[in-house]
Amino acid sequence: MTSHIKLKNVSLDFPIYEGADFSFRNKISSFGRLSLNKGNDNKVRRVVRGLDNLNIDINTGDKIAIIGPNGSGKTTLLKLLAGIYMPTSGEIEINGKVNSMIDLGFGFVDDATGYENIMLSRVIRGESIRDKDSIMSAAEEFSGLEQFLNLPIRTYSSGMKSRLALSSALYSVPDILLIDEFFSTGDLEFSKKSRSKIKEIMDNSSIMMFASHDLSLIKELCTKAIYMKNGSISYYGGIDEARLMYEKDYS
Amino acid sequence: MNIFKTNYAILDLIYSAKSYYAWSYLAYFDLKLKYRKTYLGPWWVVVGMAVSAGLLCLVWSTIFNLDWRNFLLYLFSGFIIWTWITSIINDGPEVFYGSSALIKAYPSPPIFHVLRKSYLNMLLFLHHLPLILILLLIMQPEINIRVILTLPIAMLLIFINSVLYSSIIGIISARFRDVEPTVKALMVPMLLLTPVLWKPEMLGEYVNYIYINPFTYFVGIVRNDLIGLEFDIYIWYGAISITFIQLIVFLLIYSKKRNRIIFWV
Numbered sequence: 218m219t220s221h222i223k224l225k226n227v228s229l230d231f232p233i234y235e236g237a238d239f240s241f242r243n244k245i246s247s248f249g250r251l252s253l254n255k256g257n258d259n260k261v262r263r264v265v266r267g268l269d270n271l272n273i274d275i276n277t278g279d280k281i282a283i284i285g286p287n288g289s290g291k292t293t294l295l296k297l298l299a300g301i302y303m304p305t306s307g308e309i310e311i312n313g314k315v316n317s318m319i320d321l322g323f324g325f326v327d328d329a330t331g332y333e334n335i336m337l338s339r340v341i342r343g344e345s346i347r348d349k350d351s352i353m354s355a356a357e358e359f360s361g362l363e364q365f366l367n368l369p370i371r372t373y374s375s376g377m378k379s380r381l382a383l384s385s386a387l388y389s390v391p392d393i394l395l396i397d398e399f400f401s402t403g404d405l406e407f408s409k410k411s412r413s414k415i416k417e418i419m420d421n422s423s424i425m426m427f428a429s430h431d432l433s434l435i436k437e438l439c440t441k442a443i444y445m446k447n448g449s450i451s452y453y454g455g456i457d458e459a460r461l462m463y464e465k466d467y468s
Numbered sequence: 469m470n471i472f473k474t475n476y477a478i479l480d481l482i483y484s485a486k487s488y489y490a491w492s493y494l495a496y497f498d499l500k501l502k503y504r505k506t507y508l509g510p511w512w513v514v515v516g517m518a519v520s521a522g523l524l525c526l527v528w529s530t531i532f533n534l535d536w537r538n539f540l541l542y543l544f545s546g547f548i549i550w551t552w553i554t555s556i557i558n559d560g561p562e563v564f565y566g567s568s569a570l571i572k573a574y575p576s577p578p579i580f581h582v583l584r585k586s587y588l589n590m591l592l593f594l595h596h597l598p599l600i601l602i603l604l605l606i607m608q609p610e611i612n613i614r615v616i617l618t619l620p621i622a623m624l625l626i627f628i629n630s631v632l633y634s635s636i637i638g639i640i641s642a643r644f645r646d647v648e649p650t651v652k653a654l655m656v657p658m659l660l661l662t663p664v665l666w667k668p669e670m671l672g673e674y675v676n677y678i679y680i681n682p683f684t685y686f687v688g689i690v691r692n693d694l695i696g697l698e699f700d701i702y703i704w705y706g707a708i709s710i711t712f713i714q715l716i717v718f719l720l721i722y723s724k725k726r727n728r729i730i731f732w733v
Contacts, residue, residue, distance in 0.1 A: 232731050241644040300575035303727040315575075323573035328501055337497060340490045341574050 220313030220392040220423040222275040222298060227307030229268040229297060267293045269449040275424055282435040282456060283428040284463055285445035291428035295319050295395045313392030313423065322382030331366035331381050338385040359414060360384040361407065383411055387418060394422040398429045432460060477722040480577035491580055495587035510595050517596060521547045541607050545600050545691045546664035552593040553686060554655055559585055560634040561641035561648035568733035578729045579635055586630040600694065615693040622689040625707055632714040639725050642732040662687060682710050
């Protein structure tokens with residue numbers, strides 16, 4: 218089966234709500250003011266444009282790096298493709314099973330053991346947990362946490378937590394793999410191990426999108442790059458060209 | 469049919485029905501975690517409930533000079549159903565912003581979190597139910613066999629209403645944070661206004677006022693058959709009507725606001 222991702226004029230706006238915006242009294246009183254005084258500034262809803270008019274075609278075999286400064290929309294784009302955000306306007310067409318590795322470890326329960334958290338995160342992702350034994354042994358082998366997997370994760374160090382988070386996400390080869398940067402976590406041995414495992418999954422998935430700042434890693438794993446700037450795709454093509462543009466803009 | 473392709477409420481309901489295993493597993497897990505590290509586990513709630521309902525019965529029957537035998541079963545069953553309803557009403561407002569980390573990290577539809585919470589509340593009710601059954605065995609009131617049919621239907625109806633209510637109030641209160649304290653404040657007087665701690669006939673000529681209160685219907689559909697009270701078809705009509713009203717509001721509000729929940733939590 219061929220997988221593809223197609224974005225057509227896709228934009229995403231983030232409405233901004235602060236303190237008083239959440240108050241009902243505030244809403245009622247501003248409603249009164251508006252009806253008396255049309256064109257009041259209050260009527261202008263504060264919005265931040267997260268993604269701006271994206272048009273892109275991604276097909277089977279594309280391994281794409283997403284680069285750009287913080288706040289340029291890398292994670293937002295991944296979350297949009299994962300189905301976490303819906304676009305404010307435009308069309309998205311996705312063909313293939315998506316597995317996202319964004320905000321790994323969110324929703325972990327501190328009082329539950331490592332094993333239980335792996336099960337929980339799989340269930341939340343909509344994956345089957347019928348084959349418990351093989352999930353467990355895979356997690357044991359990959360995380361290297363061994364007997365710690367039986368302890369509540371509030372006893373874990375942050376490095377151990379990220380090992381667990383990564384193990385909970387790496388289990389099957391999806392058609393479309395979306396990864397947000399996370400390689401900085403874990404010690405040397407684990408980084409090496411997770412890299413080889415992720416590389417294996419990446420090689421077997423038909424489309425991979427990977428947001429990262431690590432340019433050498435990108436060269437190793439990806440074939441193309443998207444350079445994002447202020448929520449829009451500033452360049453899509455070769456890695457070297459994208460990197461040159463990025464460096465030029467911020468040198 | 470176009471409406472089925474574009475209506476998020478219907479799409480999400482279909483998705484959730486298919487992923488029944490996931491949210492029920494999570495609810496069961498929440499329950500397990502709740503009682504970890506306790507010795508009596510889930511039985512703590514049962515003990516607590518037994519003590520409060522027992523004391524209430526004692527005080528009430530003294531004050532009102534009632535036959536406590538007659539009143540005990542009524543009060544116990546009403547109290548246990550009321551506990552279920554209160555937890556639905558109080559948990560509803562925080563159903564979305566309480567799950568904000570999950571909503572922002574995973575693509576599961578928002579109603580998934582509602583089902584998880586509603587199912588957990590039903591599981592809690594289920595392990596209070598034996599308390600009523602024990603009392604039934606002791607008191608042995610005359611019970612119509614009909615209860616085998618009406619009890620599951622009544623519970624299902626409350627579960628459905630719990631999902632609809634929590635979705636609606638969850639969306640509103642994610643947007644307006646005043647809703648949660650308001651709802652919680654209202655639930656205390658509602659207990660006094662609902663025929664749980666007293667019997668409708670004690671109201672005398674004002675008895676019909678109980679039908680203004682929506683909780684009367686939901687307490688009634690579970691309790692009346694369970695403890696052998698007279699069958700009242702009107703409370704069933706009432707409960708079903710409320711379900712339809714909630715369903716319409718749910719379809720309107722959820723389809724329209726579903727994609728904005730993530731920005732509010």
